[in-house]
Structure formats: structure tokens, C-alpha cells
Amino acid sequence: MYGWIWRHLPGNAWVKALLSLLLVMAVVYVLFNYVFPWAEPLLPFNDVTVDNQ
Amino acid sequence: MRVVVRSVSELCITVGTVIVLFVVYVLFWTGVKADSVMSDQIDRLQEQWAHGAVRPTGEAAGPAESAPTPGPYETDKPFAIMYIPRLGFTWNKPVLEGTATKTLKKGLGHYAATAQLGQKGNFSVAGHRRTYGDPFKDFPRLRPGDAVVLTDGTTWFTYRIDKGPYKTLPTDIEVIDAVPRKSGYTREGRYLTLTTCDPEWGHSHRLIVWAHLDSTQPVEAGKPEALRR
Numbered sequence: 001m002y003g004w005i006w007r008h009l010p011g012n013a014w015v016k017a018l019l020s021l022l023l024v025m026a027v028v029y030v031l032f033n034y035v036f037p038w039a040e041p042l043l044p045f046n047d048v049t050v051d052n053q
Numbered sequence: 054m055r056v057v058v059r060s061v062s063e064l065c066i067t068v069g070t071v072i073v074l075f076v077v078y079v080l081f082w083t084g085v086k087a088d089s090v091m092s093d094q095i096d097r098l099q100e101q102w103a104h105g106a107v108r109p110t111g112e113a114a115g116p117a118e119s120a121p122t123p124g125p126y127e128t129d130k131p132f133a134i135m136y137i138p139r140l141g142f143t144w145n146k147p148v149l150e151g152t153a154t155k156t157l158k159k160g161l162g163h164y165a166a167t168a169q170l171g172q173k174g175n176f177s178v179a180g181h182r183r184t185y186g187d188p189f190k191d192f193p194r195l196r197p198g199d200a201v202v203l204t205d206g207t208t209w210f211t212y213r214i215d216k217g218p219y220k221t222l223p224t225d226i227e228v229i230d231a232v233p234r235k236s237g238y239t240r241e242g243r244y245l246t247l248t249t250c251d252p253e254w255g256h257s258h259r260l261i262v263w264a265h266l267d268s269t270q271p272v273e274a275g276k277p278e279a280l281r282r
Contacts (some may be wrong), residue, residue, distance in 0.1 A: 001063045028074065036078040043079070043153050044256030045184045048249045049152045049166065053225045 072202045079184055083158075084251040087186035090159050094131040094147035102206035126150035126163065133170055135161060135279055136202040140191050148203065153178050161188060168243075169223055170203055171269060177229040177246040182253055182260075189249035193218050193261050197266070198281030201245060209277045211269050212245040216264030220251055229259045 002024070009016040040046075096233040114221050126132045138144075148170075156162045161180040168174025180189040200263035201212040216236050221228060232238050237244075243266035251258040270277055 001060060001067075003059075029069065031074060032078055032082060036075055036082075038085065039075070040079060040184075045079070045181065045250070045254065045258035046154050046157065047223065048157065048181055048189075048259070049162070049164070049179045050221070050223060050228055050248050050259050050261075051152075 069201055077138055081186045082229060086184050087158060087184075091147055092148070092185060093184050095134055095145065095159050098131050098134060098147060098206065115157055122231045126165075126169070128165065129153070129156050129159075133165075133203050133205045136204075136244065138202075138279055138282075139196070139199045139200070140189075142282060143158070146163065146180070146186075146188050148178060157181060157202075158185050164229055167246075168231065171243060171266060173241060173243055174228055174231045175233065175244040175246055182249045182251070184229060189247070189260075190253070192247075192251075192260050192262075195247075200267075200277075201247070201264050202277055202279050204272060207272060209272060209274075211268045211277045212264035213263050213267040214264045217260070219261045219263075220258050221261055223256070225259070228259075228263075233263060238265070241268070246275050 006016060006020070009019045011019070090125045094234040128151045129149060131149050133148040134145055135148050136145045148163055149156050149160045150163050151165050152162035157179065161178050164177040164179065170176050181187065182189045182192060195214055195218055197214050197216060199214045200212065203212070214237075219228075219235065221235075227234055227238075228248065231244075232241055232245070233246065236244070238244060244262040245266070247262045247264075249260050250256050251260040268277065
């Protein structure tokens with residue numbers, strides 16, 4: 001998977017490294033802003049009330 | 054064969070990295086976010102209060118200093134600041150209306166069905182034990198006699214803890230009754246109930262403290278005794 005991405009990135013090794021860094025940052029951004037906020041309420045730390053939820 | 058092995062190992066590494074990132078998110082990032090959101094809420098409240106719009110109740114505009122029953126709180130909006138000296142001299146958190154998950158991310162949540170601040174009945178508030186700024190992390194350190202101070206911009210309300218921390222089950226909704234049966238109170242009064250989860254990282258139980266309204270004073274009279282140091 002990662003090898004495939006590496007081979008398909010354009011430019012020389014430096015450009016590829018930079019582009020992969022950008023890709024990693026984009027993935028982390030999506031995880032922190034969309035995926036984790038959705039997943040976190042499924043954990044038990046939110047149950048602090050006595051009536052419901 | 055090599056392709057399969059390589060793909061599986063890459064997948065494992067990816068999943069592991071995502072899990073580590075998720076732990077970082079839950080333990081660290083929610084706290085960072087919550088701290089900034091909570092201080093935003095407090096800033097907003099203080100700005101509102103500074104502009105004289107003490108309660109955004111809409112219809113009840115005008116000089117209503119003697120109105121004993123204020124209008125309903127706006128869901129998901131802050132309306133008070135809570136101080137608990139036992140949890141730290143700088144410990145202060147906004148109190149918002151409602152106990153929805155998204156509300157509790159921004160501060161403490163007032164059970165919408167319970168009494169309003171300082172009114173007859175049981176003013177009940179829930180807060181996170183862990184994650185989202187850990188507001189009630191030190192909840193078990195609360196002791197009878199401790200002060201819980203709240204302000205709504207016009208009045209300081211000083212509650213004194215009478216009983217707790219009391220461990221109970223999540224289904225025990227009686228603890229936020231107007232006169233909670235297990236609190237030892239026998240007649241109607243102006244009470245306060247705080248709830249959070251127990252154990253620290255679990256959700257099998259709830260921790261409760263009960264307090265009664267000890268004194269009130271207008272904000273012009275300065276900070277109440279319990280907050281002076």
C-alpha cells in the first residue's frame with residue numbers, strides 16, 4: 001500500500017518525502033476533526049449523568 | 054505471498070498508529086480543546102454581564118431586580134460560573150443548560166428538569182470526570198463543609214456540601230429529586246447536586262455530592278467569603 005503510494009508520487013525522492021508528509025498531515029487532520037470526535041462519544045467517559053444518555 | 058504479508062503488516066502498523074493517535078486525542082487533545090472552549094464560554098458570560106444583559110431571557114427585559122422567578126435558561130448556553138475552592142483556587146467552570154453530550158463538551162451541564170440556580174428545589178449539575186478538561190477529576194476529594202460557589206452575574210450563591218461523595222448507580226435518578234431521599238434532607242429547600250462518573254475511566258457508577266444554599270450576596274458586595282484568600 002505505502003509502496004504503491006510512494007511509486008505513484010511525482011518528482012524525485014525529496015519531493016516524494018514532502019508530499020508524503022503532507023498526506024500524513026492531511027490524514028491526521030481528518031482523523032482529529034471528523035473521525036475521532038465521532039468515535040469518542042461511543043466510549044464511556046461521557047456518561048456522567050444519572051438520568052439517561 | 055509476499056504481497057499478502059506486506060499488505061497485512063502495513064495494515065497492522067496503520068491500525069496501531071491510528072489507535073495511538075486516538076489515545077492522544079482522548080487524553081490530551083479533548084483537554085486542550087475543552088480548556089479553550091470553556092474559557093471562551095466564561096469570557097462570553099463575563100462580557101454579557103459587563104454589558105448589563107444579565108440574563109438573555111428576551112421578554113423579561115428591563116429593570117427586574119426583584120423578580121424572584123427568572124425565565125428559563127437557553128439550552129446549550131452558559132448562564133453561570135462555578136467555583137469550588139477544594140478543587141483548586143483557580144478552578145472555575147462555566148455551567149451550561151442541558152446535559153447533552155455536546156453541551157458537556159463545553160462545560161458543566163445543568164439538568165434542565167431541575168430547579169434554577171438559587172431557587173427552591175434541587176439545582177443539579179453534571180460534569181466530566183475525565184476527558185474534556187477533566188473538570189471533576191478530583192471529585193472524591195470533596196468533603197462535607199466544602200463550599201461550592203456560583204454566580205449568575207448578579208448574585209453570588211454559596212452552597213455548602215452536606216453529604217458525599219456518595220456512590221450510586223446510573224439508574225438512580227432519585228439523587229436529583231427536589232428532596233433527594235438518600236441525602237438526609239427531609240424537607241424542601243434550596244439544594245445543589247453534583248454528579249459525575251465513577252470509576253474515573255468507567256461508567257458503571259456515579260458519584261454524587263449534595264449541598265444546601267448557605268448564603269447569597271449581590272456581586273456588588275464583592276467575592277463571597279469562601280473565595281477570598
